[in-house]
Amino acid sequence: MMSTRRLPWTFGLILGLGYFGVTAVSPVYNTYTPLLLRDLGLSAGLVGFVMAWDNVLNMFLPAWAGARSDHTWTRWGRRKPWVLAAAPVAALFFAAIPQMRTLAGLLAVILAANLALSLLRAPGLALLGDLFAPAERAKASGLINLLGGLGVLAALVGSGLLAARDAALPYRLGGLLLVASALVFALLVHERRSWGSSAGVGVGGVWRRLLGMARGQDRAAALVLLAAFFSFSGFNILETWVSSFGRYALGVAPERLPFILAVFAGALLTSALPAGFLGARLGHRPAMAAGMLALALLFAAGLWVQSEAMLMGLLVPAGAAWALIIINLFPLLYQVGGEGSAGLFTGLYYTVTSAAAAAGPQVAGLLLDWSGQDFGWVWALAAGLMAAGALTLARVRE
Template sequence: MTEGKPFSYGKIFAIGSGFFALTLVWTFYNAYMPLILGDYIESRAIRGAIMGLDNLLAVILIPIIGTWSDKVDTRIGNRLPFIVVGMPLAALFFILIPYGAMVTIWVLLFVDIIFLLAMTIYRAPVIALMPDHTPSEKRSTANGIINLMGGIGALIALFGLSTLYGIDRAYPFIVAGLLLFIAFIFLYFSVDRNPPYVENTADDLEETRASKSFFHGLSQLKKPSFRGHAFILSAIFLYFIGYAGLEAQFTVYAVEYLNMDASAAGFTLGFFSLAFVIFAIPAGLLGSKLGKVPIMLVGLVLLPLIFISVPSLPLLDGLFPGLNQVLLLQIVLFTGGIAWAFINVQAYPLVADLGGKNRIGFFTGLYYLFSMSSSIVAPGLLGLMMDLFSHPALFYGAATTFVIAFYFLRKGSILIRGQ
């Protein structure tokens, strides 16, 4: 550890509370905002396009804010000014979302846009707090703690806040908003005004890497020597369309097609996330032992099979009267989360390996470019398929992206091995 400079795991947990609240809010927002928009907008495609707005704002604005927070110098440091503005504002307008929905669609959209902008203002600075307070040799451990807290936030959103949604639609927004504000208070009084390890951390943010990689990255991928790399990155773009679209539209499918309660729909989606959290480490160990690409290919075979089975589950009720359909769907989604762990845990390490030691940053940028770009278009695209071909098209469309991704990943790995 760097001599003479302090380090505290207590501060890392304090910083992790910010990521916990951020992930909790985003997870609940992604699951339930499409249902709230459904009060005014019937088209799933339009609802999905609105859901993609946060990712678009992230790619455009967060690199600018991240760089700005690297350079600004104030009495309370360089990160806290953005956090002081963004977190309380995001907490307030998140609480206002269900009340805005009671007025008109325009009030709801106004509240939503302010909320999204506020989240964008503080996301980069709050993430940058970790490396500001952590020496380089401890950042992997610190990042693991923070991501674990984020995973816990996602599970609480889908299992805990979803239950509150069934009692009163406003309750989970109030609780999540208050948790976000409490996290802000905790951060404000815990983090250093002049952290000991401050660097230009904006370049480490995923949105910054995506933005900076856009034109340079695409020009590089046109070269024959990068053909295999382009196939692998295209595979990641494709299967993230399926994942992000399903995440945003699942509650719409469950409520409008299966006639589930909205709270039960979010609770059920939580089993997918739960399986991913449980099996992330085992999947990583399998990838290290058997190879990243083979384990990803297994997941890319299993997950489409699981997805296409979901629309047929209601048919089993006729064959087996009294079968608990919700429990069965939860079990199927849990197995899907295991397959998703096989895929997603290996993806970034695989892409980082493509460039060798000298190009890790460049390929990291490409990874975030392809994965985040899909999140912009996915909710609207799969929502359009639901509009055109009915609700089960959500799972058939998602499965299709994974099948095509299987071909692209396999083709890319063969091309790279042949070089």
């Protein structure tokens, strides 16, 4: 394991630039793909089903690919072959999405693009655990997430400008950024056996490791994953329903809603690096717990939000608190999971957060229907889940 102090600002920048392209495709996909599906005659329910495919795949494939990359070594490295193989395939099928004129063709390329993206995510991001000493991972994670967030903003702005000219151009932009990410990894990342370990659990051991967690072994890792599930469920509830709260409970004009959400995104981006340094100084678990407790209180305060200004005032500290959680989660997972299992635990991160993204908003939607659209239940559920995450994390011993 290399641990020179220059790593977070050199390799961290490289990984962040590679992550830039992977994060940039999501806003393009989520913004324009539902429109393409509706244009070909799918109902809203079926559109939602197709748009959930990526979450379903991410529950299973990243953990498999991550564990596989833990346990192998090639002349190109441990993680890099996955990125170099999957990124061009993902780029090709992603760029082909708006070119499909039949429903069967569109569904086929959507599935192929999501399959390829699911296979590259965990091995690529596991380099964070390979390249950096434990004390440096939170700082590097802050830099990576900062550049990833800039990728999202660039995709949103760039796709908005390009879509006015040609509906296919945003997808081509996403494909080009994926290829650029692969080139960054190919040219600038040179793995060594000493970066990480090939003594991971192996592919056949993934289920044994998971069963061990369920039976009380790997207790710390299981608790961190459970805390992540609770906190991401709470976050995804607000991410999904805050625009509806603004529109229907506060009467905010639709054209104002993106600016409200941008306040949260801006606070998250500006807090990414400070959250990493704070985690390195205080410890990853205390930093995450502080973020969860702060969000529990802020979401509870949402019960008394009466105006657009109050909502924006709440989302600023919420963005900073969320940064404490997502920046320090990977370093804590690698710490409790073991140095030889970075790929596996990166994949399990995707498993847990994808399950949370599917479950949390659905439960909140059912509560809204049951309560006659009382958004107080949404704020209360999100706050309760964040508090549950903090209490679960308090039981972890690093």
